[in-house]
Amino acid sequence: MKNKPSLSNRYVLVGDLILVVISVLGSYALRLELGPQFFDYLPSALWMIGLAFIIKPVVYYLFGLYQRIWIYASVEELKLIVAAVTAASVLLAGGMVVALSLGAFVGLPRSVLVIDWLLSLILVGGLRFSFRLMAESRGPAAILVTQPRRVLIVGAGDAGALVVREMQKNPQLNLQPIGFLDDNPAKQKQQIHGVPVIGTLSDLAQVLERQNVDEVVIAIPSAPGRVVRVIADIARLKGVPFRTMPGIYELLGGKVSVSRLREVDISDLLRREPLQVNEGIVGEALSGRVVLVTGAGGSIGRELCRQIARWGPKLLILLGHGENSIFETLLELRESFPTLNLQPIIADVRDRPRLEVVFNEFRPEVVFHTAAHKHVPLMEINIEEAITNNVLGTLNLVEVSLTYLVERFVFISTDKAIRPVNVYGATKRLAEMIVLNAAQRSGGRYSVVRFGNVLGSRGSVVPIFKRQIAQGGPITITHPDMKRYFMTIPEAAHLVLQVAGMGRGGDTYLLNMGQQIRILDLAEDLIRLSGLEPGRDIEIVFTGIRPGEKLSEDLWDEGVSLRVTDHPDIFRVEHQEVLEGEALYRVVTELIKLAREGERERIVALLDEVIPGSAIRSTPPPELTSVV
Incomplete structure (x- = not known):
């Protein structure tokens, strides 16, 4: 198969040599007509043919006209032909002028040089595009065997x-x-x-x-x-x-x-209409930088890696605890970006010595922290894990980032961190405080991005509904009026990168999630997209609100004002109520100690005490049957 393009381009070379003769003689014939003057200038025409035999094939070769498969010729190939023919004609004209000045022949009609350029353009281009025309004219008859x-x-x-x-x-x-x-x-x-x-x-x-x-x-x-x-x-x-x-x-x-x-x-x-973005600030933040993404095997983390790869980072570090998910992310990125410098790291953010080794070796300049335990009912059952992963893990990553002078740090948070009624939301709010406190201490660009649910993320409602539809139903929904903010994964990742570029440090940013969507409407859309009808083909059953859930979510606390930014879909929160300094570290240290001792009730009591608007103790006790 490798020899086929080479063989066909040998024929193209032979065709070009024939066209040289046709083009030169045609130029003289058009300029002088086939009269006595034509034969008088014939010596110069022969010289021009000889020089063209040398110059044109060499120039065409240098421009790559013999390394193309011309049945796929397009506008780009046309541009290439124009450039190659023009360059060859300029060199040929120079050669003819030099030969004339040396007395190689007598007389040269200057206009034949221009006519030769035009004819060469037509003939060289026509020869190559004829391959495509022939391929297209015979393709359907040879391939189609059924009605298209x-x-x-x-x-x-x-x-x-x-x-x-x-x-x-x-x-x-x-x-x-x-x-x-x-x-x-x-x-x-x-x-x-x-x-x-x-x-x-x-x-x-x-x-x-x-x-x-x-x-x-x-x-x-x-x-x-x-x-x-x-x-x-x-x-x-x-x-x-x-x-x-x-x-x-x-x-x-x-x-x-x-x-x-x-x-x-x-x-x-x-999905919403795409908006104009400031690619300059994103490029400045990512291009040529060492970028580390935690939770790189997760839905948001993987999509962030895909989009970061476009900006040509010096090194992209994929850090995650699950080897299979990191391996899948690595394979996908290597296939889509074969020249990208990638470094997969299997590590737990709770293991600070391991993070120290990674940061000391690779010196990341930009960090995106997406790693977290996120399933609300599971975290109600596994409170200690929520504390150690979401709080201790964030603390470790922030402290190591400060030690190794990370320039930009973006923490991915959630709408459930506002007036939390569940352990997951409370731990994310405390993690926000850790990041904001680090920005205040260091003056670095450490920022928080807060948004709602992303469609199709692992373990989210959409994959669960799809599985239930595939099984013939029923779809289970906790309450007919349950609403949530939703955004597609690519949209969310795109806006997170905008925040990375604009972050000044110490700010909490909110993404415009649009209007909240009823989970019931979402389920009915999924059923119809599957070619079925709600209620007739797939039953919908309401199971009751689960422990730790609210009918609708909030993106900011009451009384908190929002400020617009340079991007119409990103807002900045003003004057939040947060723990700072020693008070924050006393709370975090105590929570980690309680988690290691298994003191669940004391953990919940302390979270309710220190998180603004928190009401975790009022949440009914979890039941395993309500996890999905």
Whole structure:
């Protein structure tokens, strides 16, 4: 297989040599016509052919025109041809002028040099693009053995055009684009790659009724969830399968292609319109830096690693306690970013000596701390673990970061840290205080980012609901009015990186989570996306509120004011009530001591005493049956 491009390009070289003769003689013929003057200038034409034989193939080779597979030629190859032919013509013109001055021949019509350039451009480009035309003309007959699926593309932008072009170039996909739908008036009744724009998004239902459509493809990566929801609902009601291009944050660092098409997921229905971001401050914070991510095998940690990799860090350290999850993150990043310098570290944040060794060896400059025990019911049962992992682990990481002069430290917190009614939320609030206190002590850029639930994270409600649907139901929900803030994992990670760039130190940032969403609505959406109907195919059962849960969440304490930042989806909390200095360390030390002694009741009492608005003691005792 390796010899095939080389062999075909030998024929291209022979073709170029033939075209040299045609181009030069054609230039003279066009300039002088086939009269006496043509033969008078024939010596200069022969000299020009001889020089062109030497110069043009060499220049074309240096520009890579013999290292291409021309059946995949595109606009980039066209630019390359123009540059190569122009460079060769300039050198040829110089050679002819030198030969004329040395008396090699008499007379040179200067215009033939320009005509030769134009002819070479046409002939050299035409020869190469003919390979692509021949490949495309014979491809479908050789490959298609079944009737292709008729595909309607929603979105006539760059993504839609690229998807259609890939379908046309690859007949083995067995997909035939029949038309676009787009709301841009300027695109109506136009064609893209020979495929017409046949209407707007509001025409979707009518088009599905009139046209024999086998599949709908949503090719608008920037589309907000409400648009995806409308398209998906109409296609489902008409019985037409539908797929989508991932959202813009999922595509960061990747390419739009047919291979990226996937089933519409719940995250697509809830994503928001992407906003302009300040890439400069993110690049300044990450590019060329040593970056460490704790919990790198988790949902948020892994997505942070994916997006950090785009910025070309000097070294990306993947730190986690679970070897399997770190290994999976490592494999994914090596596949997507083969040149990235990666260092997987299996370590527990509770093991301070191990952290000291890691920081001393690799000297991280930026730290993202996502590692935590997060499942509310499990932490109600395992209070000691919540303290040692979420509080002691954060303390260890912060202290080691201060010792080794980490420039930026971003702690990932939760809306459950506000007026907590569970142990998990209280431990995260105490961890926030540890980070903010470190910023005050050191003056470093140590910041807290607080947001709600992320869709699809491990152990979250979405994977649980999907498993229940796959088993035929029922879906279990604690209460019909239970609401939560939700954000997609890529959106959350993207905004966290913005905070890393803008963080001044000692600040708590809130991400705009939008409106709270009823868990019941989420479950019904998931059932419909599975091709089923709520209540008819999948039953929904209400089990009662679990210990440590609230009907809705808060993102900040009462009486606390928010300040806008340079990013419209990020806010800064002003004047929080926090423990500081010696008071904070006395509480933390006491909690760690109680955790090691197994004093659960005293731990809860102390948390209620020191955390603003905490009401953990009023939470009913946990039951194992309420964990999921």
